[in-house]
Amino acid sequence: MFPRDLYTLNFDGSHNNQKQRAGAGCIIRDDNGELVVAAAYNLVGPDLSRCNVAIAEAVGLRNGLRLARERNLNLSVIKGDSQEVIELVRGAQGRTQPPPLTSIIQEIKGNLGHASLLQINRASNRVADKLASMGSSLVTTESKVFTRHDEVPTQILDLINQEKAGNEGEDNRSTNGLRNVTILEAGNGEEDSHQDNDIRNVRNVAARNGGEDNRLANGIRTVGLVAAGAAALWGAFTQAPNIMRLLNNINAHYTLQYFGSDRNQVQKARAGCIIRNEGQFVVAAAYNLDNRYPGCNVALAEAIALKNGLKLARDNSVQLDVIDGRNREVRDLVLGLERMPPRFPQLSVVIQEIKSVLRNQGIQPEDLNINHVDEETIRVARELATVGGLLRQEAKVYNKLEDLPLRVASLFSANFA
Known part of the structure; x- marks a missing residue:
């Protein structure tokens, strides 16, 4: 409750x-x-x-x-x-x-x-x-x-009412999820009818066999109804993404950290990102950018890391509160603070992809809370990028803390756990 x-x-x-x-x-x-x-x-x-x-x-x-x-x-x-x-x-x-x-x-x-x-x-x-x-x-x-x-004062009262109306909009979307539960339960009515017939047969047999069997039938009927109800409710919840998203984000504070780097004499172009909820691991990924983005520079690598991190958040039904990155150019381009177009054409393409990912989720890019931080603050993402530069495949996603490479897991535990 x-x-x-x-x-x-x-x-x-x-x-x-x-x-x-x-x-x-x-x-x-x-x-x-x-x-x-x-x-x-x-x-x-x-x-x-x-x-x-x-x-x-x-x-x-x-x-x-x-x-x-x-x-x-x-x-x-x-x-x-x-x-x-x-x-x-x-x-x-x-x-x-x-x-x-x-x-x-x-x-x-x-x-x-x-x-x-x-x-x-x-x-x-x-x-x-x-x-x-x-x-x-x-x-x-x-x-x-x-x-x-x-x-x-009227001006402040208007803002209070506007924010309240915005929260009610969120509640209405959750109500739609609950309405889906009702629809799904109604759709299961035919299957429930078959279950009721089976239960009715049990009850009839019990009635013929006397009071002891009748009590047994009532017990079976209760267990059957509870099991059927639980199965229907669980199935409805798993098929109602608005409800699952609401439950997942209650009292949560999700942070995305991303890092990208270009090719040098030692390593390939690479990127990494990680999402956490306070000290709890949520998901992380490492990327090898060499094959898909030849001639990749630092800004492009950083933008790709951010884009992929936003996609991870979307795929895991995570509503991000904070985004940390070290590249001011990428941040300003996403927030609309940089009026001059990027000199690197591929960077323009990736920035537009980032904005598209956000708008498809009903998020305005300029509303993002993106922090410009130093490299040490995002050293877990930096280490993931290092892993990405060593990958033979293009990407690797880590859904569990125990799946992380030892060096990355140690850094995460030292910083957040």
Whole structure:
């Protein structure tokens, strides 16, 4: 049974150094998308000169956790678009942080509880973003808290309703999956009729043989109905992809990491990618690009790795939350940030293939959350690419952690397990 009273917290921060303004915002909603509490904060005071975007974002998260604690709300999911803050809360080691941020992160860690912390793109965090912007403009007070719809500014209320409507669209697609269950059960009616006839025959025989046999027949009838019902339900679920996808993605946080490299004196052109759910392995693959893509350069290899990773996500019914890669050119081309066409014609083809894969799944490329990271962050994908350069065949997919080459499995365990 799914838990009741699920609450989601979204947070964001705003900082404008030129105008000397900073704000934070957060909103808590129930599992129907209804407002529970929201707040906007003006980060004024002596620490403003030391404030930056990360501090503003962290204050939004910290204050959201405080609101939840004050109201005894058990948060199940926390969402924000700040990679830096989320990585700091998860324990990532980085450059030395200013004291205000360090102390805020420590408070956050102490109040996080068992909630899942997810990084989302900014387009999916519009309500918290607008609250943070509002907070930076507050004059008469340092904070403003809303607990009723009629208190919320119209522009923010409209965004809340839009996001709620979007979530209801997802629910409707799940309902279609449930409707498929009903249709499948109806389609099994003829087979169930044969089972009922068999059960009826058992019952008739039992009636002739007395009360003891009648009790036995009732037992057989119960077992038969339970077994038939279970089989029909399982068959319906396995044939209803919307339901399976919904179950697979509840409380999940999927990350795709990809890596590609061109031919050199030692290795062939190659690519690798891996999908994980927090510390859990999902699927990985290695690719030898030499035969299909002669003259492959680094950007093309990286784009192929991304394309193949997106296809793996699609084939495994995975909804990606974060994508990590090292090539800024590929990221900017996919997101539409690079206006100049690639100089390498094959790269243009692969970029269009990537966008096609996304749009076929109802995803707009510009909504992807693609991070530009250093090579060490994606060293598991890099090692998979090395494996790809040694393959005799074009590709190898790994569906289980124990199937990975020893070196790759060791790196995965050291980094994520």
